[in-house]
Amino acid sequence: MDLTEKKISGEDIFDGVVLHVRKDTVELPDGNTSTREYIKHNGAVCVIPITDDGEVVLERQYRYAIGKVLTEIPAGKLEPGEDRLEAAKRELKEETGYVAGKMICIGEFYGSPALLEERVTMYLATELIKEERQLDEDEFLEVFTMPLDEAFERAMANEFDDAKTHLSILKAYIMLKK
């Protein structure tokens, strides 16, 4: 069965600084029509940095959309046309000050594929060297570290509620500890 939905017409609802909202009329697989409201997004990257001592570098950051402080790994949106690995290196340096000797891709995900075009690529960063961080003007975050073993136990106990952090900790632990 062809599950594809075909665009009939489209409408720009809102073009903001970070949000770009679209509403399309589509043809469903059975020939009927429906509407699809969704968010355009350039994509994002995240990095799980592991120090030579086996500590994960984490951040506490206030997230206005959900109204609370989340514990997360470093992450950020792609600049237009930016390479994903370069974006990951940039965000790691800006937010934590770390530069990685080694970075490998450990997967990708769509965080909310029914609504949001955003695709997030995950990197594991090791062989870390500490330099100065360079936060964006409106960015406020606290950096701290936690042993990877403890982070894994906390992830299994559901103590991380950010998708990229939850997932990257599990994958990094399975890859590095087995």
Add this chain to the structure above:
Amino acid sequence: MDLTEKKISGEDIFDGVVLHVRKDTVELPDGNTSTREYIKHNGAVCVIPITDDGEVVLERQYRYAIGKVLTEIPAGKLEPGEDRLEAAKRELKEETGYVAGKMICIGEFYGSPALLEERVTMYLATELIKEERQLDEDEFLEVFTMPLDEAFERAMANEFDDAKTHLSILKAYIMLKK
């Protein structure tokens, strides 16, 4: 340091069928102001169903926002006021026809906390009994099964690019196989 951002004023940008977009002016931790564009969301649930034979029940579904068919576990939005566990049971039955003798919560996540209020609760469903599925009118999806061991290997090889599916497979495998 208090990382909280305080709302100064707010504006409703768009109230659609599924998307509700807001734009607020906020006070940052340093006293400056900034704007925050974000999506209001009622929340969602997902279910990783495991048969008595150790197979994961999966779905192929076209996701218009990202323009491709994704392999996912059953999931759906909460109805207004709906209990999360009840919503998980409803979505499992509607999409796959399965009713679970046992359902436990295996965690929660925000898929895109900078933009989207949506909080997704994950359930592991076992002791499955097959009944009839009852899809929504504009829902088209194909249900299939895969051994949990194979799903885990594929997740580690980055073959699942949906966050809830990627994460639930890893957590279910670690919980059931250790």
